[in-house]
Amino acid sequence: MSRKKTAKGKANSSSTGSPSGKSSGKKGCPGIAPLNGVVHPSRPPISNSSEFYDIAFKVMLVGDSGVGKTCFLVRFKDGAFLAGSFISTVGIDFRNKVMNIDGVKVKLQIWDTAGQERFRSVTHAYYRDAHALLLLYDVTNRASFDNIQAWLSEIHEYAQEDAVLMLLGNKADSTHERVVKREDGERLAKEFGVPFMETSARSGLNVELAFTAVAKELKHRTMKDPSETFKLQEYVSKEMKGAGCC
Numbered sequence: 518m519s520r521k522k523t524a525k526g527k528a529n530s531s532s533t534g535s536p537s538g539k540s541s542g543k544k545g546c547p548g549i550a551p552l553n554g555v556v557h558p559s560r561p562p563i564s565n566s567s568e569f570y571d572i573a574f575k576v577m578l579v580g581d582s583g584v585g586k587t588c589f590l591v592r593f594k595d596g597a598f599l600a601g602s603f604i605s606t607v608g609i610d611f612r613n614k615v616m617n618i619d620g621v622k623v624k625l626q627i628w629d630t631a632g633q634e635r636f637r638s639v640t641h642a643y644y645r646d647a648h649a650l651l652l653l654y655d656v657t658n659r660a661s662f663d664n665i666q667a668w669l670s671e672i673h674e675y676a677q678e679d680a681v682l683m684l685l686g687n688k689a690d691s692t693h694e695r696v697v698k699r700e701d702g703e704r705l706a707k708e709f710g711v712p713f714m715e716t717s718a719r720s721g722l723n724v725e726l727a728f729t730a731v732a733k734e735l736k737h738r739t740m741k742d743p744s745e746t747f748k749l750q751e752y753v754s755k756e757m758k759g760a761g762c763c
């Protein structure tokens with residue numbers, strides 16, 4: 518097993534940055550440190566990081582503009598959510614986080630894509646490198662749910678066939694504005710055979726779980742430990758919390 522190490526290396530730490538090292542200075546999730554990078558950055562090598570880790574994977578966040586991808590990532594990375602005016606992501610950016618999964622340091626390089634149509638050709642180029650994709654819709658926006666089939670077609674066209682895929686109904690905290698029922702999400706996910714959860718970047722509901730599930734699945738596939746069994750769908754069903762919960 519290889520282990521990355523540099524002078525400043527620190528386990529369980531995380532880093533951020535645009536692939537080019539530049540930032541547009543705009544905020545993705547309002548009030549949080551800038552995430553937006555250049556429109557067409559070169560892809561950073563996954564090993565180019567000053568952190569200890571055992572294995573590394575790329576995870577992509579996709580879905581319509583405004584579903585909460587940037588906030589979802591910021592919640593996971595920084596544990597924060599600051600409401601405010603919505604500033605759409607430009608192009609694509611990434612953040613790193615190292616998770617301790619059953620004693621193994623799993624580094625996730627998480628790509629936050631722009632949901633806007635005009636950036637679609639930019640983001641297409643990144644699909645093939647993704648080990649996992651989190652596909653988000655917004656439970657308060659019917660169109661974002663109706664577009665899931667189109668997103669799935671894109672994923673099937675551009676991503677690796679064996680990429681881990683999960684469907685997430687975000688903004689589950691918005692009880693009064695909800696227009697997509699949880700059962701609708703469940704039904705669609707079942708139809709396409711993908712694990713499903715409702716999440717909230719605002720409350721943190723199931724955010725950590727989504728990344729943990731992906732990291733566990735990828736680790737399991739990579740390490741192929743015969744003494745260990747892991748079923749993503751079962752794990753998600755067992756661990757997820759409902760929108761009305763805690």
Ligand SMILES: Nc1nc2c(ncn2[C@@H]2O[C@H](COP(=O)(O)OP(=O)(O)OP(=O)(O)O)[C@@H](O)[C@H]2O)c(=O)[nH]1
Pocket residue numbers: 545546547580581582583584585586587588589599600601602603604605606607630631632633687688689690691716717718719720
């Ligand atoms: N209530 C609620 N609002 C959210 C949640 N997540 C994001 N928002 C709000 O939704 C808006 C859009 O969030 P972003 O994270 O910027 O959306 P995005 O998917 O990154 O959008 P693009 O970058 O254009 O693709 C912002 O105003 C957020 O404050 C959530 O879980 N609950």
Ligand SMILES: [Mg+2]
Pocket residue numbers: 545546586587588604605606629630631632
């Ligand atoms: Mg964004």
